[in-house]
Amino acid sequence: MTKITAIIPTLNEEIHIEDAIKSVRFADEIIVIDSYSTDKTIAIAEKMNVKIIKRKFDDFSSQKNFAIDQAKHSWIYILDADERVTPAVEKEILEAVNNPQDFVGFYVRRTFYFADEKVNYCGFQRDKVIRLFLKEFCRYNGNPVHETIAAKGKLGFFKNKIDHFSYRSFDHYIAKMNHYGALKAQQLHEKGQSVNIFHVTVKPLARFFIHYVIRLGFLDGFVGFLVANTQAYGVLVRYIKLWHLNKRAKNGL
Numbered sequence: 001m002t003k004i005t006a007i008i009p010t011l012n013e014e015i016h017i018e019d020a021i022k023s024v025r026f027a028d029e030i031i032v033i034d035s036y037s038t039d040k041t042i043a044i045a046e047k048m049n050v051k052i053i054k055r056k057f058d059d060f061s062s063q064k065n066f067a068i069d070q071a072k073h074s075w076i077y078i079l080d081a082d083e084r085v086t087p088a089v090e091k092e093i094l095e096a097v098n099n100p101q102d103f104v105g106f107y108v109r110r111t112f113y114f115a116d117e118k119v120n121y122c123g124f125q126r127d128k129v130i131r132l133f134l135k136e137f138c139r140y141n142g143n144p145v146h147e148t149i150a151a152k153g154k155l156g157f158f159k160n161k162i163d164h165f166s167y168r169s170f171d172h173y174i175a176k177m178n179h180y181g182a183l184k185a186q187q188l189h190e191k192g193q194s195v196n197i198f199h200v201t202v203k204p205l206a207r208f209f210i211h212y213v214i215r216l217g218f219l220d221g222f223v224g225f226l227v228a229n230t231q232a233y234g235v236l237v238r239y240i241k242l243w244h245l246n247k248r249a250k251n252g253l
Contacts, residue, residue, distance in 0.1 A: 002097040003028040005071035006079055009063055012175065013081035014040040015168060021048050023084040026094065027077060033067040059183065061140035061147040068135050077132050082168065083110065088160035093132055096156070104153030105133030110164040114230075117223045122231075123215035130155065131162070173230060181237035188238075189245040199239040208232040 006027035008020055011034065024030060030050040034042055035057035045052055055066055068076055075097045079085065085093070089108060096106055108131045112124035130138070130149045137152045167173040208228045211217045217224035 002075060003073040004075045004077055004093070004097055005029040005031060005073040006077045007031045007033060007064065007067045007071065008079050008081055009033050009035075009060070009067070010037060010041050010045075010081050011035040011057065011179070012037045012039045012041060014044060015172065016081040016165070017041050017044050018048065019084060020079055020081045021045065021050060023086075023090075024077060024079055026085075026090050029072050031067050031070060033063060035063065059142070059147070061142055064140050064147065068139075071135060074134050074136060075132065076135050076138075079131070080164075082165045084163040084165070086160060086162055089158055089162050092158045092160060096132060096158075100134075101156070102154055103156040104137035105130050105149065105151050106156045106158055108132070108158045109161045111161045113163065113165045114167050114223055114227050115170075116165070116168065119220055119223060119227055121215060121219045122211045122217035122224050122227045125216075127164070128157075132158075167230065177230075177234045177237050181234065181241050184238045185241035185245055188242050189249070193242060195239050195243040195246060200236055200243075203239065204232040204236045207235045 004027045006024035006029070008017070008024070008030070010017060010032055013020070014037075017032070021030060021032075031053060032042075032045045032050050033053045033055060034045075036054055042052060042054075051070075053067060053070060055063060057063055064078060077085075077093060092106075096103070107128045109128045110124070112119045112122075112127060130151065133149065133151065134153075138149050140147045141150050166176075208231065211231045212224060212228035217228045220227070
């Protein structure tokens with residue numbers, strides 16, 4: 001049987017880590033790469049017989065590529081801590097690694113949940129990510145926020161979906177938005193991007209419109225309305241943080 005290494009990047013994921021690890025128990029090696037969590041993430045992981053690597057976070061691509069380099073096996077399954085591999089996808093994973101049919105990686109689609117409520121629209125109906133791949137042919141690129149995999153070869157698709165509990169609690173969501181916002185703001189700051197009223201008014205409203213109207217969020221009812229609002233909030237956070245960075249640079253701080 002072909003062996004698999006599952007990799008779970010973490011930062012303060014105490015509400016997710018136990019269930020995340022349990023969902024990839026089919027893997028022959030499980031690596032938790034942690035960005036120095038200050039909650040109970042590591043304490044929980046240590047009780048579950050997994051390999052733990054601590055590394056200072058710089059960006060998502062570098063963090064994941066570093067963990068991939070530490071893996072014992074060629075087949076890698078990347079699992080974000082807020083994702084769960086379903087039994088149906090587990091079966092597809094095991095079938096794929098033992099009969100890859102010239103594929104070097106596989107896309108998997110995700111079922112999105114907001115506070116445990118299933119979201120069918122808001123743009124997430126098209127959500128897909130590469131999660132299973134051969135490390136010899138696949139590598140994360142340098143995008144600091146929305147990292148993607150560059151694959152040298154054919155990619156396949158799984159039929160079934162994994163579960164994605166991205167916003168299990170509002171506090172966890174706020175922490176995520178602050179983290180992503182800071183990374184994106186830094187990227188824009190380095191490019192010399194300025195901030196004006198347009199960025200903190202029109203752009204968040206446009207993001208709400210895209211998710212609620214164009215991407216059919218209204219079909220999810222009140223939950224769709226909340227999701228569209230949180231997406232708009234994420235844009236607002238990004239530009240507030242960028243404004244702060246620009247101001248500090250202007251003042252020589």
